[in-house]
Amino acid sequence: MKHRVTLREVAAQAGVSHQTVSEVVNGSDKVAANTQARVLAAMAKLDYHPNHAARSMRLSRSFNVAYVAEKPTELADDAMSLILVSLLETLQKAGYNLVLRTISSERQSQLEELRGALVQGRIDGVIFGAIPPGPAVLGMAAWKHPMVFFDQPTLGDGVATIWVQYRDGIKQAVEHLAAGGRKRIAFIGGPSETKLKILHNLERYGGYRDGLEAVGLKYNKSLVVASDYTINGGRMAARSLLKLRQHPDAIVAASDRMAFGALQEIKAHGLEVPGDIALTGFDDFELAQSADPPLTTVHFPVDELASQAARLLIARIEGKTAPSHVPIAVKLVIRGST
Amino acid sequence: MKHRVTLREVAAQAGVSHQTVSEVVNGSDKVAANTQARVLAAMAKLDYHPNHAARSMRLSRSFNVAYVAEKPTELADDAMSLILVSLLETLQKAGYNLVLRTISSERQSQLEELRGALVQGRIDGVIFGAIPPGPAVLGMAAWKHPMVFFDQPTLGDGVATIWVQYRDGIKQAVEHLAAGGRKRIAFIGGPSETKLKILHNLERYGGYRDGLEAVGLKYNKSLVVASDYTINGGRMAARSLLKLRQHPDAIVAASDRMAFGALQEIKAHGLEVPGDIALTGFDDFELAQSADPPLTTVHFPVDELASQAARLLIARIEGKTAPSHVPIAVKLVIRGST
DNA sequence: ATACGGCATCTGAACGTTCAGATCAAGTGC
DNA sequence: GCACTTGATCTGAACGTTCAGATGCCGTAT
Numbered sequence: 001m002k003h004r005v006t007l008r009e010v011a012a013q014a015g016v017s018h019q020t021v022s023e024v025v026n027g028s029d030k031v032a033a034n035t036q037a038r039v040l041a042a043m044a045k046l047d048y049h050p051n052h053a054a055r056s057m058r059l060s061r062s063f064n065v066a067y068v069a070e071k072p073t074e075l076a077d078d079a080m081s082l083i084l085v086s087l088l089e090t091l092q093k094a095g096y097n098l099v100l101r102t103i104s105s106e107r108q109s110q111l112e113e114l115r116g117a118l119v120q121g122r123i124d125g126v127i128f129g130a131i132p133p134g135p136a137v138l139g140m141a142a143w144k145h146p147m148v149f150f151d152q153p154t155l156g157d158g159v160a161t162i163w164v165q166y167r168d169g170i171k172q173a174v175e176h177l178a179a180g181g182r183k184r185i186a187f188i189g190g191p192s193e194t195k196l197k198i199l200h201n202l203e204r205y206g207g208y209r210d211g212l213e214a215v216g217l218k219y220n221k222s223l224v225v226a227s228d229y230t231i232n233g234g235r236m237a238a239r240s241l242l243k244l245r246q247h248p249d250a251i252v253a254a255s256d257r258m259a260f261g262a263l264q265e266i267k268a269h270g271l272e273v274p275g276d277i278a279l280t281g282f283d284d285f286e287l288a289q290s291a292d293p294p295l296t297t298v299h300f301p302v303d304e305l306a307s308q309a310a311r312l313l314i315a316r317i318e319g320k321t322a323p324s325h326v327p328i329a330v331k332l333v334i335r336g337s338t
Numbered sequence: 339m340k341h342r343v344t345l346r347e348v349a350a351q352a353g354v355s356h357q358t359v360s361e362v363v364n365g366s367d368k369v370a371a372n373t374q375a376r377v378l379a380a381m382a383k384l385d386y387h388p389n390h391a392a393r394s395m396r397l398s399r400s401f402n403v404a405y406v407a408e409k410p411t412e413l414a415d416d417a418m419s420l421i422l423v424s425l426l427e428t429l430q431k432a433g434y435n436l437v438l439r440t441i442s443s444e445r446q447s448q449l450e451e452l453r454g455a456l457v458q459g460r461i462d463g464v465i466f467g468a469i470p471p472g473p474a475v476l477g478m479a480a481w482k483h484p485m486v487f488f489d490q491p492t493l494g495d496g497v498a499t500i501w502v503q504y505r506d507g508i509k510q511a512v513e514h515l516a517a518g519g520r521k522r523i524a525f526i527g528g529p530s531e532t533k534l535k536i537l538h539n540l541e542r543y544g545g546y547r548d549g550l551e552a553v554g555l556k557y558n559k560s561l562v563v564a565s566d567y568t569i570n571g572g573r574m575a576a577r578s579l580l581k582l583r584q585h586p587d588a589i590v591a592a593s594d595r596m597a598f599g600a601l602q603e604i605k606a607h608g609l610e611v612p613g614d615i616a617l618t619g620f621d622d623f624e625l626a627q628s629a630d631p632p633l634t635t636v637h638f639p640v641d642e643l644a645s646q647a648a649r650l651l652i653a654r655i656e657g658k659t660a661p662s663h664v665p666i667a668v669k670l671v672i673r674g675s676t
Numbered sequence: 677a678t679a680c681g682g683c684a685t686c687t688g689a690a691c692g693t694t695c696a697g698a699t700c701a702a703g704t705g706c
Numbered sequence: 707g708c709a710c711t712t713g714a715t716c717t718g719a720a721c722g723t724t725c726a727g728a729t730g731c732c733g734t735a736t
Contacts, residue, residue, distance in 0.1 A: 052460040053395035054692035392722035
């Protein structure tokens with residue numbers, strides 16, 4: 001094993017004390033210019049790199065933050081890798097590392113491990129992806145550590161939550177369809193009866209109701225189908241909608257994947273999009289743009305979501321004040337399917 | 339800020355020395371049973387968690403390993419989040435955290451940062467995703483740190499590489515199609531002329547050639563089209579194949595996404611799959627299964643890839659001997675498109 | 677009885693930083 | 707010329723763990 005260069009060796013080389021070197025490393029402004037130059041030269045010559053563990057121990061900060069995803073739900077999600085990459089960008093700039101973790105809601109032990117990592121000082125804070133609310137979330141929210149939650153209602157106190165305005169997005173979609181003269185607007189939503197009662201599902205549904213109301217259309221229960229956010233789920237949902245004696249003239253899907261499945265099914269029935277049925281999705285990832293016709297969809301602002309989350313968390317870690325609830329606006333992108 | 343419980347406090351509580359507590363924490367077997375019980379009780383009572391930074395400093399190990407993805411290439415890749423999750427599983431069991439990083443080949447500074455993190459002891463080792471080979475990769479391979487590379491040819495010395503047998507996978511697909519009586523088998527491959535000459539592209543192409551040879555078909559240059567691994571790219575590639583005076587009776591695509599795009603295009607031309615044209619992909623993610631008809635495709639063994647990579651890296655970090663080049667076998671999954 | 681080996685436990689130092697406070701030289705105002 | 711401030715640098719301790727070696731105790735062979 002090769003020897004690691006320390007602060008004191010650099011100090012010896014530069015003919016100053018270790019503390020002076022430390023000040024140069026940390027960019028203190030009270031070091032004289034020529035001393036600083038001498039130290040920098042010594043650092044370069046010896047290829048000095050500060051020891052992270054020692055630093056971390058002294059400061060009781062690890063400069064690591066975790067992104068925690070929920071096991072079954074979030075895995076297959078396209079959004080996850082986009083969010084990760086986007087988070088990474090902001091965090092790296094601020095000198096933080098991003099560590100990845102998963103929890104599955106059944107396994108209590110993983111929660112304990114996560115808490116352990118926090119109190120051990122292995123990570124400074126946590127960003128939680130969309131996690132089904134329940135005792136677990138409440139429990140975590142009570143830990144007094146820096147945390148940011150996606151897709152949760154206000155959790156009170158010092159817990160930060162970030163909220164994408166799903167509701168408004170779906171509402172925009174409904175309004176757009178109505179403006180195009182559609183009267184029978186159906187909705188393919190999230191799994192309403194399973195235990196996955198993640199708030200964003202309910203909100204999307206709420207947005208559908210809001211939209212109908214805003215444009216003066218009557219709510220018709222038979223035009224609402226639950227599905228599971230997969231392509232196949234979307235196809236099944238569309239199939240059941242097309243079985244109605246009078247099929248809808250527009251479908252609002254709660255995700256691009258489901259919209260995509262619906263699109264396939266509609267075509268398979270010999271109907272045209274948008275001629276016979278107009279269609280909207282939600283997410284605006286690759287799938288939406290490359291569908292035929294390209295999907296009108298609500299753009300999910302991954303970058304903004306991630307950078308806000310990172311900034312909020314860092315503010316908390318560093319003890320600065322920051323809002324505890326940040327809404328993220330969304331916007332409908334109009335393409336060929338409407 | 340609340341006070342952190344230390345080893346010495348636990349020792350005082352249990353009436354032993356700090357060293358004894360340390361031994362209990364680390365599961366040494368030389369501690370008497372009743373002493374151990376006393377210490378464990380004290381730990382529980384005080385809610386003790388070992389300080390990671392101190393530990394890390396003493397052991398000069400951070401118990402963090404990085405996964406490094408290449409910026410433009412790997413972002414949109416479905417495989418990335420699957421790989422991450424799968425890596426996570428193996429690493430967590432062994433007590434390691436997974437930290438995520440990106441590098442873009444243009445930016446030399448990011449390489450320096452990565453090297454810095456390694457020598458600072460911020461991370462113990464690195465797993466590199468598919469990265470275009472070149473001076474950067476060679477440079478990194480020369481660092482004497484534990485590393486594992488995906489999708490690289492042997493890098494010699496102590497550098498570990500993991501190799502998915504893309505070539506064999508595509509070959510299997512060609513053989514399967516030929517066995518079904520197909521004579522004009524086309525290939526939609528990776529971007530052959532761009533700078534993205536990642537080895538796996540060439541290998542897939544090589545597998546196509548191998549397959550043709552194995553079944554005694556002649557290579558026909560006009561049946562090979564380059565594309566960019568997107569759905570849309572697949573569609574474009576298929577379009578150009580369908581323009582040929584005599585269109586192919588089978589298409590082997592180098593990825594599911596491209597196969598999927600091709601499928602759409604074929605249907606748009608009023609042709610049938612697999613009736614008129616048989617089609618295979620590569621990856622076997624959700625898209626393949628939910629296509630209509632479901633795609634015959636080469637299954638990409640994410641789990642095995644990831645767990646092998648993690649095991650190899652850990653072996654290197656912990657100084658155990660391990661092979662330096664591990665091939666991962668693949669298998670064709672036959673579905674409705676052939 | 678004495679010496680010895682083995683076992684459980686303890687003691688003190690060390691890892692490489694940062695923090696708090698000390699020191700020292702030079703500059704300022706009277 | 708003296709007391710005082712300012713700025714640059716140094717010194718020593720501290721963070722919480724693990725390592726190496728010391729200590730004390732017991733049983734057993736001499």
